[in-house]
Amino acid sequence: MPELPEVETVKAGIAPAMEGQRILRADVNRPDLRWPFPENMAARLTGARVLGLRRRSKYILADLDRGETLLIHLGMSGRMLVSGVKIGEFHHPHPAPAKHDHVVLHMENGARVTFNDARRFGAMDLLDTATQDDHWLIRDIGPEPLGNTFDETYLVDRLRGKNSPIKTALLDQRIVAGLGNIYVCEVLFRAGIHPKRKAGQISARRVATLVPLIRTVLAEAIAAGGSSLRDYRQSDGELGYFQHVFQVYGQEGKPCLTSGCKKTIQRIVQSGRSTFFCPQCQR
Numbered sequence: 472m473p474e475l476p477e478v479e480t481v482k483a484g485i486a487p488a489m490e491g492q493r494i495l496r497a498d499v500n501r502p503d504l505r506w507p508f509p510e511n512m513a514a515r516l517t518g519a520r521v522l523g524l525r526r527r528s529k530y531i532l533a534d535l536d537r538g539e540t541l542l543i544h545l546g547m548s549g550r551m552l553v554s555g556v557k558i559g560e561f562h563h564p565h566p567a568p569a570k571h572d573h574v575v576l577h578m579e580n581g582a583r584v585t586f587n588d589a590r591r592f593g594a595m596d597l598l599d600t601a602t603q604d605d606h607w608l609i610r611d612i613g614p615e616p617l618g619n620t621f622d623e624t625y626l627v628d629r630l631r632g633k634n635s636p637i638k639t640a641l642l643d644q645r646i647v648a649g650l651g652n653i654y655v656c657e658v659l660f661r662a663g664i665h666p667k668r669k670a671g672q673i674s675a676r677r678v679a680t681l682v683p684l685i686r687t688v689l690a691e692a693i694a695a696g697g698s699s700l701r702d703y704r705q706s707d708g709e710l711g712y713f714q715h716v717f718q719v720y721g722q723e724g725k726p727c728l729t730s731g732c733k734k735t736i737q738r739i740v741q742s743g744r745s746t747f748f749c750p751q752c753q754r
């Protein structure tokens with residue numbers, strides 16, 4: 472499942488195809504993905520110019536010149552394919568139409584942006600740009616972890632008195648936006664905090680250390696995604712799922728990377744999700 476850095480990478484990858492460009496034609500090949508598409512979506516997209524792309528949490532938002540904003544969510548298995556335009560050093564020719572190509576945007580610069588989603592957990596919607604923050608998918612989301620309102624004071628305040636494990640609290644999108652399982656595991660490892668520790672029982676000093684670590688871990692992953700775009704050669708133009716080496720995520724049974732630590736990384740399940748951590752370094 473794509474997390475914030477992957478979504479940021481997909482946004483950067485589709486930007487050259489979409490920003491400033493008019494949508495000449497929108498093929499909408501089915502009535503829904505996870506939820507029904509908005510009424511007349513193809514007609515509302517056709518002829519609209521994309522003013523710019525933004526990201527909010529794990530949603531890509533494309534502001535159109537008609538006062539509407541196209542929301543794109545990759546869900547579990549959604550993929551964006553860009554063709555007919557250069558990504559980094561590489562030009563990807565248009566692929567043959569494929570099964571699960573649910574929405575295809577034909578841009579005036581000759582680019583094509585294809586949303587392909589075999590499992591259909593993804594979503595697209597059209598929002599009134601002026602009131603987009605009130606949209607039901609967006610209104611309850613907490614601050615962006617890379618934004619100015621997410622800081623030490625905020626996080627200490629939000630976690631005070633919380634009985635849930637710190638892992639669960641950091642996954643709560645109302646507390647901080649866009650953090651997913653992979654990066655929460657990485658952050659807690661770097662912070663030396665045990666994932667089962669109750670959020671409200673961690674000292675303010677230790678909670679405060681999480682904020683710069685969250686920013687660093689995400690920034691590193693976004694940078695890795697950016698370099699994957701510059702060296703982008705996947706033949707079908709698929710975006711977003713770059714190789715990235717994690718210190719604990721997926722490393723069960725491997726030696727802990729902390730120098731001097733002789734333990735191996737363990738996996739437990741919390742709220743149905745795998746947690747990877749070092750039982751020695753994380754307390």
Ligand SMILES: [Zn+2]
Pocket residue numbers: 727728729732733734749750751752753
């Ligand atoms: Zn360790």
